[in-house]
Amino acid sequence: xxxxxxxxxxxxxxxxxxxxxxxxxxxxxxxxxxxxxxxxxxxxxxxxxxxxxxxxxxxxxxxxxxxxxxxxxxxxxxxxxxxxxxxxxxxxxxxxxxxxxxxxxxxxxxxxxxxxxxxxxxxxxxxxxxxxxxxxxxxxxxxxxxxxxxxxxxxxxxxxxxxxxxxxxxxxxxxxxxxxxxxxxxxxxxxxxxxxxxxxxxxxxxxxxxxxxxxxxxxxxxxxxxxxxxxxxxxxxxxxxxxxxxxxxxxxxxxxxxxxxxxxxxxxxxxxxxxxxxxxxxxxxxxxxxxxxxxxxxxxxxxxxxxxxxxxxxxxxxxxxxxxxxxxxxxxxxxxxxxxxxxxxxxxxx
Ligand code: ATP
Ligand code: FE
Ligand code: MG
Numbered sequence: 001x002x003x004x005x006x007x008x009x010x011x012x013x014x015x016x017x018x019x020x021x022x023x024x025x026x027x028x029x030x031x032x033x034x035x036x037x038x039x040x041x042x043x044x045x046x047x048x049x050x051x052x053x054x055x056x057x058x059x060x061x062x063x064x065x066x067x068x069x070x071x072x073x074x075x076x077x078x079x080x081x082x083x084x085x086x087x088x089x090x091x092x093x094x095x096x097x098x099x100x101x102x103x104x105x106x107x108x109x110x111x112x113x114x115x116x117x118x119x120x121x122x123x124x125x126x127x128x129x130x131x132x133x134x135x136x137x138x139x140x141x142x143x144x145x146x147x148x149x150x151x152x153x154x155x156x157x158x159x160x161x162x163x164x165x166x167x168x169x170x171x172x173x174x175x176x177x178x179x180x181x182x183x184x185x186x187x188x189x190x191x192x193x194x195x196x197x198x199x200x201x202x203x204x205x206x207x208x209x210x211x212x213x214x215x216x217x218x219x220x221x222x223x224x225x226x227x228x229x230x231x232x233x234x235x236x237x238x239x240x241x242x243x244x245x246x247x248x249x250x251x252x253x254x255x256x257x258x259x260x261x262x263x264x265x266x267x268x269x270x271x272x273x274x275x276x277x278x279x280x281x282x283x284x285x286x287x288x289x290x291x292x293x294x295x296x297x298x299x300x301x302x303x304x305x306x307x308x309x310x311x312x313x314x315x316x317x318x319x320x321x322x323x324x325x326x327x328x329x330x331x332x333x334x335x336x337x338x339x340x341x342x343x344x345x346x347x348x349x350x
Pocket of ligand 2: 110114135308309
């Protein structure tokens with residue numbers, strides 16, 4: 001089938017087209033620049049930007065695929081989790097297209113979309129697999145047994161901040177530009193990752209029976225980094241930003257990859273998939289590669305453009321749902337800003 005995917009859960013308006021697992025179009029418009037001066041995404045600005053971008057982004061995707069709208073077979077759209085105003089715009093647009101073109105509509109979970117993104121680069125997911133989703137809004141370890149037919153198991157989540165949020169907030173304290181993740185990555189290049197002994201939160205539990213084995217916590221790390229910076233300021237010393245960035249990045253990468261590999265080991269899983277904006281981090285990638293290699297685990301990380309929010313990943317999960325004969329959603333489909341992750345499709349697959 002030829003599936004159009006629409007994503008609008010945060011600040012990216014994405015439209016992608018996938019045909020039988022193959023990527024035909026991938027167009028993203030971001031309102032990131034409009035949020036920069038506020039230091040974070042402003043929901044109303046994001047919703048308005050989606051309204052402006054929706055039409056052009058969908059048209060561009062069709063152009064890129066060399067298709068007419070009449071050649072589409074289904075429309076998939078993110079219904080949650082995300083910002084409600086932003087989600088509303090994408091869903092309204094997707095409904096209009098589905099209704100106007102007489103196509104089945106699928107409401108999908110944003111995180112299932114992130115997981116499916118990898119299939120566009122590396123082919124069908126080896127199941128079961130462990131997925132580490134790390135972005136500005138999520139830090140989750142998932143056990144995926146069958147992406148479209150079985151509930152996805154949450155092994156753990158962050159108890160407070162997401163890893164990307166930690167990078168973004170600390171970058172601000174270090175005087176680096178927004179978004180902070182890429183800035184920390186660049187600043188860390190010249191730094192010593194052992195310079196500052198930042199904590200490794202939730203890694204000290206009892207072996208084999210730690211209730212927080214797959215949970216994360218980054219707010220303490222954020223505070224430790226802020227204190228470290230503040231200490232320099234109070235003593236009137238120049239802030240060694242490169243060392244701070246490298247040490248922070250090392251702490252985050254260490255915790256993320258250690259837990260992800262431990263989850264693979266415990267569940268006897270041979271494949272780890274890392275997705276989300278923080279998968280772009282050079283240290284996260286390098287450490288994941290090294291640790292997976294020494295544990296005999298295959299590591300799959302999609303290219304960066306498929307890691308951050310986009311419509312192609314929504315088309316990818318939609319295509320999988322259509323091929324699995326999942327029932328489409330009624331036009332009364334609604335958004336669910338805090339959708340729990342159980343099934344890829346928010347109308348549970350029968
Ligand atoms: P969501 O959480 O819903 O996926 P988001 O927009 O926050 O939405 P992404 O677009 O996937 O998530 O990723 C953005 C996040 O990734 C930001 O927090 C950004 O700082 C972080 N990021 C991007 N590149 C890097 C990098 N090289 N190193 C560390 N973090 C990075
Ligand atoms: Fe996302
Ligand atoms: Mg984003």
